[in-house]
Amino acid sequence: MEYEEPKFFHVMQYAIDADRDVIDMVSGNPDWEPPSALREALASYAELPSAEFQYPPSQGIRELRESIAARRNVDVDRIIVTNGTGEANYLGMARALTRGAGSEALLMDPVYPYYPGKTELLGGEPTLVPTERDGGLNVDAVREAAGEETALIVLNTPNNPTGAIYDIEKIREVVEIAEAVDALVVVDEVYDHFDLAGEFESALGLNSERVVVTSGFSKSMAITGFRVGYAILPDAHVGPAKTRHMLVNVAGSRPAQYAVSHALEATEPSYYAEAREQLVDRIDAFTDALDAAGAEYTRPDGAFYVLARFDGYPGTMANVKRLIDEAGVAGMPGETFGTAREDWIRFALVTPRSLEAAERLVEYFSEG
Amino acid sequence: MEYEEPKFFHVMQYAIDADRDVIDMVSGNPDWEPPSALREALASYAELPSAEFQYPPSQGIRELRESIAARRNVDVDRIIVTNGTGEANYLGMARALTRGAGSEALLMDPVYPYYPGKTELLGGEPTLVPTERDGGLNVDAVREAAGEETALIVLNTPNNPTGAIYDIEKIREVVEIAEAVDALVVVDEVYDHFDLAGEFESALGLNSERVVVTSGFSKSMAITGFRVGYAILPDAHVGPAKTRHMLVNVAGSRPAQYAVSHALEATEPSYYAEAREQLVDRIDAFTDALDAAGAEYTRPDGAFYVLARFDGYPGTMANVKRLIDEAGVAGMPGETFGTAREDWIRFALVTPRSLEAAERLVEYFSEG
Numbered sequence: 096m097e098y099e100e101p102k103f104f105h106v107m108q109y110a111i112d113a114d115r116d117v118i119d120m121v122s123g124n125p126d127w128e129p130p131s132a133l134r135e136a137l138a139s140y141a142e143l144p145s146a147e148f149q150y151p152p153s154q155g156i157r158e159l160r161e162s163i164a165a166r167r168n169v170d171v172d173r174i175i176v177t178n179g180t181g182e183a184n185y186l187g188m189a190r191a192l193t194r195g196a197g198s199e200a201l202l203m204d205p206v207y208p209y210y211p212g213k214t215e216l217l218g219g220e221p222t223l224v225p226t227e228r229d230g231g232l233n234v235d236a237v238r239e240a241a242g243e244e245t246a247l248i249v250l251n252t253p254n255n256p257t258g259a260i261y262d263i264e265k266i267r268e269v270v271e272i273a274e275a276v277d278a279l280v281v282v283d284e285v286y287d288h289f290d291l292a293g294e295f296e297s298a299l300g301l302n303s304e305r306v307v308v309t310s311g312f313s314k315s316m317a318i319t320g321f322r323v324g325y326a327i328l329p330d331a332h333v334g335p336a337k338t339r340h341m342l343v344n345v346a347g348s349r350p351a352q353y354a355v356s357h358a359l360e361a362t363e364p365s366y367y368a369e370a371r372e373q374l375v376d377r378i379d380a381f382t383d384a385l386d387a388a389g390a391e392y393t394r395p396d397g398a399f400y401v402l403a404r405f406d407g408y409p410g411t412m413a414n415v416k417r418l419i420d421e422a423g424v425a426g427m428p429g430e431t432f433g434t435a436r437e438d439w440i441r442f443a444l445v446t447p448r449s450l451e452a453a454e455r456l457v458e459y460f461s462e463g
Numbered sequence: 464m465e466y467e468e469p470k471f472f473h474v475m476q477y478a479i480d481a482d483r484d485v486i487d488m489v490s491g492n493p494d495w496e497p498p499s500a501l502r503e504a505l506a507s508y509a510e511l512p513s514a515e516f517q518y519p520p521s522q523g524i525r526e527l528r529e530s531i532a533a534r535r536n537v538d539v540d541r542i543i544v545t546n547g548t549g550e551a552n553y554l555g556m557a558r559a560l561t562r563g564a565g566s567e568a569l570l571m572d573p574v575y576p577y578y579p580g581k582t583e584l585l586g587g588e589p590t591l592v593p594t595e596r597d598g599g600l601n602v603d604a605v606r607e608a609a610g611e612e613t614a615l616i617v618l619n620t621p622n623n624p625t626g627a628i629y630d631i632e633k634i635r636e637v638v639e640i641a642e643a644v645d646a647l648v649v650v651d652e653v654y655d656h657f658d659l660a661g662e663f664e665s666a667l668g669l670n671s672e673r674v675v676v677t678s679g680f681s682k683s684m685a686i687t688g689f690r691v692g693y694a695i696l697p698d699a700h701v702g703p704a705k706t707r708h709m710l711v712n713v714a715g716s717r718p719a720q721y722a723v724s725h726a727l728e729a730t731e732p733s734y735y736a737e738a739r740e741q742l743v744d745r746i747d748a749f750t751d752a753l754d755a756a757g758a759e760y761t762r763p764d765g766a767f768y769v770l771a772r773f774d775g776y777p778g779t780m781a782n783v784k785r786l787i788d789e790a791g792v793a794g795m796p797g798e799t800f801g802t803a804r805e806d807w808i809r810f811a812l813v814t815p816r817s818l819e820a821a822e823r824l825v826e827y828f829s830e831g
Contacts, residue, residue: 148689150688179713216707322716341580350722351716
């Protein structure tokens, strides 16, 4: 079994070790405040009787599952609370790839590198499927790629790294393709609260027995380190996924689940709206600067990221390290996201220094 | 792929749903207080800047790994902090079973049911190996069972469910057998602080390239719900295990790691000693009552559990449910721990009501 470690931590470490000030635009860590109710709930939890410090139910604490069920309008029995969206994706992908329905996973290119990594970990074979130039779903390409061996199709909307939001009708067509070849579709919606264009529709609305939806609170509550996510599985698949969750992790971490559960109930929509507005302002400023630098870029409809292409400076690991050393800006190499954006570099706009970073890029590329 | 869900949650739910008062002796949840420093650290964490709420290093926060390294006298680079000892065992077992060195796992009988479950999840085949009547390692039986296909041997000391502490010289012999057949030995030492007989020696002392040691803080700090454990791997195996950890979970939960890290530094040996003393007192009282009930039992040298055998009342799931309904005491069926203790029932002594439970058992079995 061979599988590669995603390179995020590698680039972040290179930036930390650099002998100069570097603006981190690598990690997808929100830089804003978590909901105040989250801090309060965690402090309250610390004083609870010790019985509350023991194993939560394996599939997650009841209150949190019920809150998720109400918000997503699904039966609570379909929900497994996981150690972040990462584990939720692992469970959904594992279910698809271990049913005896084939070993091929169709992944959209550019691809979030954890997907091919997880596919290979699970003994599956990733096939990259082209997307549109703007990052949108290319249904014909999915149809062409799908075959008897296809057991899994992974979608991510709003998309990392392109910022595309997938049209729900196109997702419906992909689900029909999945039905035809006996595949499951895992739809990672972890950026669902960062629908900047007002166009996002959850795949849950399709009410399909083929669709696993995953999400989490890492991004929406600015707590990537808490590791609270969830998978919503079709009835036929929730049992095996629960068993795998139990055998791998027993359960998720209870203090984090408790804090998230309270914050989910107490937090007003304005909290999420403010984060979106701040992000839009940053994107405006950053893309203005990219214009000034003569770079090509995609303006994201959702999520946190801007992909940029600088002439004669492809998105290799070597160039990204050079950019860290010479310009003091750390991005992620496009070549780590499959084949479609090898010329591009991904910048995460979750730093208050994003405008300063843009100015450094303008200066650096104007010199050249 | 077939694998069975361990039955702990199933029996606990049956006890909760029972139409009477039931004393829970199923779960391994300590009923005493966590270290006070743990509560304090968690409350402090809730007030930290939000940057501290973001992804910890995938292998765990540095301070915690350094504390573990110092206490276990190993290089910090060998340590991965995991989502409880459960994930640590999963990582160690996965490494053994996915090296291309075979698919057989030797598990000691009676067996903690997560081990065969994880083995099957990983595509391996469990083989149960007899132990001595007192639960001790039977090296000849391990030697007889080991062969070309053997890739993994799992040991658990102090042992759940027997309470046996394995002689370090016997572990050394098992490691030699593992070397001869190219297997890894995963030694689960999660009950290391519950060495009631003063006989425990860690397998780390063997300094073997074949040994993965796992442990955690669930039991020692009375926080099974926090999910903080660790694996200590030989240099050659730590890389692939880190990658698997990253691909499955990204990282563990940071508030829990932070709280444990501070508690580990601040907690005096007397905290652990008091928990042990309380457990010994309970075992004395419980086994006295078992004597009065005419039951056979093993007095544990370590861990939390007493196995008891009542004449004409084998340890089936049906009998355990009957005991819940008719006597108001919930144990775990011996038949869920492999084949060696099918006549027995396991009682966890982590309830202040253990003496009351013993009295109920005396009364119930005296009637019959």
